[in-house]
Amino acid sequence: MARVTKEERKNGIISAALELFSENGFYITTIPDIAKKVGMSVGNFYNYFSSKDILAKELIMYISEYLGKNIRAINESDANTQEKIEQIVSMYFDTAKQRPEMIEYFLRVYLSNREVFKDGCEGMICVSPFITEMMIFFENGVASGELHDQDFFSAFGLFMGYLGGMVFLYGEKILPEPLDDYKQSISENIYNALKTRT
Amino acid sequence: MHLKQEHKLKIFWLQGLTCNGNAHSFLNLDYLGELLEKIEFVHHPLLPSKYSLTEMVKCKTSCDILIFEGAYDPSLKRADVFVDKILRHYAKNAKYIIAVGTCASFGGIFKATSPKTNSGILFNEAEKNGPLQEYNAKIINLSGCPVHPEWLGFTLNMIIDRHKIVLDEEHRPQELYSSLVHHGCTRNEYFEWKVDADDFGQKEGCLFYKKGCRAPMTHGSCNTILWNGVNSKTRSGTPCFGCTESDFPRANLFETKTNMSIPADAPVGVPKRAYLTLTGIAKTFHIKRLEEPLIDYKNNT
Numbered sequence: 001m002a003r004v005t006k007e008e009r010k011n012g013i014i015s016a017a018l019e020l021f022s023e024n025g026f027y028i029t030t031i032p033d034i035a036k037k038v039g040m041s042v043g044n045f046y047n048y049f050s051s052k053d054i055l056a057k058e059l060i061m062y063i064s065e066y067l068g069k070n071i072r073a074i075n076e077s078d079a080n081t082q083e084k085i086e087q088i089v090s091m092y093f094d095t096a097k098q099r100p101e102m103i104e105y106f107l108r109v110y111l112s113n114r115e116v117f118k119d120g121c122e123g124m125i126c127v128s129p130f131i132t133e134m135m136i137f138f139e140n141g142v143a144s145g146e147l148h149d150q151d152f153f154s155a156f157g158l159f160m161g162y163l164g165g166m167v168f169l170y171g172e173k174i175l176p177e178p179l180d181d182y183k184q185s186i187s188e189n190i191y192n193a194l195k196t197r198t
Numbered sequence: 199m200h201l202k203q204e205h206k207l208k209i210f211w212l213q214g215l216t217c218n219g220n221a222h223s224f225l226n227l228d229y230l231g232e233l234l235e236k237i238e239f240v241h242h243p244l245l246p247s248k249y250s251l252t253e254m255v256k257c258k259t260s261c262d263i264l265i266f267e268g269a270y271d272p273s274l275k276r277a278d279v280f281v282d283k284i285l286r287h288y289a290k291n292a293k294y295i296i297a298v299g300t301c302a303s304f305g306g307i308f309k310a311t312s313p314k315t316n317s318g319i320l321f322n323e324a325e326k327n328g329p330l331q332e333y334n335a336k337i338i339n340l341s342g343c344p345v346h347p348e349w350l351g352f353t354l355n356m357i358i359d360r361h362k363i364v365l366d367e368e369h370r371p372q373e374l375y376s377s378l379v380h381h382g383c384t385r386n387e388y389f390e391w392k393v394d395a396d397d398f399g400q401k402e403g404c405l406f407y408k409k410g411c412r413a414p415m416t417h418g419s420c421n422t423i424l425w426n427g428v429n430s431k432t433r434s435g436t437p438c439f440g441c442t443e444s445d446f447p448r449a450n451l452f453e454t455k456t457n458m459s460i461p462a463d464a465p466v467g468v469p470k471r472a473y474l475t476l477t478g479i480a481k482t483f484h485i486k487r488l489e490e491p492l493i494d495y496k497n498n499t
Contacts, residue, residue: 072471123482132474135460139470142457152459 022104068129216268219344269308303339343441382421412440414465
């Protein structure tokens with residue numbers, strides 16, 4: 001059997017913790033729960049993360065880097081802004097389907113338990129890779145004349161609030177159709193709301 | 199050993215299409231008197247000179263240094279002679295040709311008025327296709343609107359002392375134009391923590407985010423070689439207009455061009471992604487000291 005590297009072990013903890021936190025909530029989930037799910041001792045867990053709060057911050061940075069990396073690839077492609085919107089929506093919904101714990105953690109733990117993140121994860125610190133790529137997406141869109149120039153947060157809230165809301169409905173099993181069926185109409189709505197006004 | 203040069207360098211200050219700003223700026227040089235002992239103006243539009251302009255345009259004499267001020271306009275005459283003819287005559291034998299000011303360097307404001315015909319003498323904005331290409335090797339651009347008197351004084355002294363002047367790609371002395379105007383600005387602490395200036399002319403705040411300041415994108419030493427030895431635009435609370443660059447004048451000098459609240463231009467050499475990352479994090483923190491007046495006059499009265 002191949003030896004499991006420390007990095008792989010750490011990623012295993014991250015995956016397990018994301019699932020437990022997003023399913024059961026941040027406060028109910030304990031370090032022994034996480035250690036048990038990964039199959040390691042509690043003592044060994046502390047070799048990777050020294051506290052639950054530090055793990056919580058690492059998780060949001062992990063998600064932000066994951067989303068940021070994917071949006072960066074879209075930003076650096078030759079696609080036009082309308083196509084980039086479709087790709088970002090598609091990537092976000094695919095993430096919600098394939099790794100629902102990532103989006104769930106973002107919505108249910110990070111946004112809902114601000115007290116956990118108030119020290120060392122304030123403002124943009126832990127979500128910087130993700131927000132930075134969205135800034136670059138919007139800035140490029142306006143610079144190329146495809147998007148209407150407006151306040152960044154007005155546009156950001158419209159885009160990501162919409163996606164977050166849809167994924168929440170999906171998670172609650174309220175959506176009557178599969179999530180993929182909404183990709184096109186939502187992309188069109190976002191583009192129509194943000195595009196240059198003539 | 200020669201302490202004094204046997205012959206003073208002869209300088210002809212010729213004007214193209216100009217507001218006289220550079221000629222006036224030069225008069226503010228601290229050590230102008232001292233410099234004038236080492237050079238001789240065969241003609242200068244404002245200073246006592248050996249020859250009048252009418253005599254100079256006969257093109258019967260020569261100079262060691264030709265200083266050209268103002269934009270090149272092929273239809274412009276001085277004392278009834280085409281400036282083009284005068285320029286080419288004196289350029290031929292001059293050891294150095296100095297384009298003073300942004301108009302002579304790149305076209306500047308007087309190119310903006312007639313973009314199809316006017317240009318700098320070597321450059322037409324960023325394109326190197328001005329009329330004096332054959333003299334490329336001896337042209338020094340001292341851009342600025344106007345040129346800083348010390349930049350011209352420095353360059354003349356370098357020539358007098360026979361030092362090599364290392365130029366950048368736009369023929370500007372690197373010694374003067376390698377750093378950005380941002381370097382040495384007293385507002386750098388506000389730039390670091392992304393605290394905006396509320397208004398012009400205040401001690402506090404950075405003018406980059408809303409007030410149009412081009413200092414992080416502009417090459418020049420305005421904040422290390424101060425104007426009149428005391429001040430600079432940004433120190434006094436006015437945005438840098440980017441006047442040393444080939445794209446000067448830009449529109450809306452008092453407003454920062456933004457796209458979705460994000461500055462359209464990042465500081466020179468800084469990738470936008472890196473800049474936005476740092477900005478977002480810096481803005482997260484509120485530094486109380488920088489968000490208040492430095493001097494609270496209310497408590498002192």
